[in-house]
Amino acid sequence: QVTAPYLHIGAIAIMVLLAWPVAFHAIRADKKVTQVIIVGPYLAILLILFLIPLGMYSPCIREMGTLGPKPALIGHRGAPMLAPENTEMSFLKTIEHGGDGLETDVAISYDGVPFLMHDDTLRRTTNIAEVYPNDAGKAASFFSWDALQKLNAGKWFLKNKPFVGMGSLSKADQKQAMNQSIYTLSSFLRLADSHNKLVIFDLYRPPEKHPYRNLWLRKVLDVILKESKIKRHLVLWLHNSVRSFVQSVAPGFQHTMGRKAPIEDLLKHNIVKLNLVYTDMSSEDIRKYAAANITTNFYVVNEPWLYSLAWCSGAHSVTTNAVHLLKDLSQPLFLMTPQQYSIMWILTDLTSAFLISLIFVL
Template identity: 55%
Template sequence: MNKKVRQVAALALYLSVLFSLYLVPLGMYSPCIKEAGTLGPAPTLIGHRGAPMLAPENTMMSFEKAVEAGGEGLETDVTISYDGVPFLMHDFTLKRTTDVAEVFPNRTHLDASMFTWAELQQLNAGNWFLSRDPFGTVSSLSEPDCSRAQNQSVPTLAQFLEVAARSSRLVLFDLHRPPYGHPYHQSYINTTLQVVQAHINSSQVLWLPSEDRELVHAVDPELQQTSGEKASIHELTVGHITRLNLHYSTMSQQQFRKYQSVNVSTNLYVISQPWLYTLAWCSGAQSVTTNSIHILSSINKPLFLMTQEEYSLMWILTDAVSALLIIAVFIFHWWRERGLPWSGSRQTHENGAYSKFRTELSDVWSISSVSVRPDLRSAPSSPSKPHLPTITEE
């Protein structure tokens, strides 16, 4: 009876877990489960520091490769040199993407903005890409591209803006404030703004720096004010925000619709996988920042897209087939158990391994029952004619 109770309890637990698994997919949500005809246009692509899989990041070659691959925007990071030249550098130091350890070995830990522009021009900004191969793509580059990458240098903001202006691309950049004691610690925004206005149409620039935003908007209202944080509609309106630059983990179809209703578009970063780009597309993002602009530019439709009815039907059919297979397995085992011979209350399977085991076990017991006759155990044996003991079976 106890065995029966345990079997019933195990079966009930198994069926409850199985039933729960059957119901889980029906309650799942995906932005790519939507009604036909409601999918918006594909998000535009903004090259993250250019095309960093095809060329060293934040170099002229990288941005030109991003334009060639079909990017509609270029993203970078701007720092001010010690003598007031805005240049492109993501890290606070120069160690990772230049040969500063060879040219200025005693200054590797200095902030990048503590170098003059003349010193920065002495650095190579491409060799590290070929030696470290950060994306595992160097082997796919042509020999001319490898040679070109090897000779890249640190570019100025002006050079970067000229590439964007010639190709009519959008520009998105973050701006690093120089450390305390730097000559341009207070005036770095004005210095950067002057370079922007001198080299590109302001309407092409997504202005991301949040400091002195009101002043910047007053000086140049054509700039597309861009915020790196979510905010209420009122705050966005007051701050003249026209675009949000958010991490892709903040994807929300409802929020995107809310922002779009007041003409605030959304850019998501950094999206480099096709499946993640598909989710951003289905969610309604207007643009994405990507490392793989050459890959995403070839995607002309989402990888997966279906209506709620199609999704439900797919899982219902899957659950039904799974249930039939499980029932068939149970029936097979029940039939197999019922088909075995029984002897009294103990089941004996006379074929296969069990039969062999029982035969060997019987032989062992037969050998253990053999003994030597007691009267012969201590009898002396003749040296000339050995006496063989008689074996008897007790």
């Protein structure tokens, strides 16, 4: 949607280039029927392309003064292009670059300590294979917190470089990354609270035979309410099970749903935000939910053009790996008024028609 006007220009340019072989073969054809067969489809496609803008929609083609505020930026596992994901350094980098919120993943250790880890195992983001080689494939939740503290959570980042085009880190950042360890939920929440940042997290229930399998939500709530004492309005509560219980023991959270639902159902359950994959982005839905005071967050939005689409569509926030890149965008890419687009459309059609006519004449 956001690039549609420019794709249209590209398609017209291709048709201008194709005019040379079409004209060449049409002129060399001996029969009129053959000439019609060659030129007819070409002209039909060209006419369709000339008229496509009549039915084209792009949220970034809008009148001056109608663009909404820039979507807030929530760091996906922190700033994973600048630091090892889900570590203190990663979240500090998000804060340093002006992120509005922090996203993470929460697991529970074997002795009941909520800690940050996205994967089921520790192999990808720690040196578990060096420290506990016989247990490298064991679920992260089956390690005690004491055992987890012995692992390094940063060396893998410098070795594997998980993102293309990451660039090189400064020596100071390399040294800091090398010394990262697994982060607790309590420390994460205290950090967010001290900088007044929103938090959103996926909660992972411990596997079967885990001593806290049926107590995990209580442990998480204890950390939020009693240990960290984070300001409740900063918590975007995403987990859907026992939501009514959470609302009763911890009023003040911003309750967030991970899927689309009828507005009546969302309001009934006091949902104030939707957390949706970016492929579910729809300007119409965003407006509909906003009218009911339900905001939308989309994940994972890394590219400036996709962030521009979210901005033009009216999204309230996005979860991103690239806070450091998107924060510098002063306005959406490809933003233009309908008048500007009409001028561009007419000039493109007239110029291409002139060039194609010239090619056929010559």
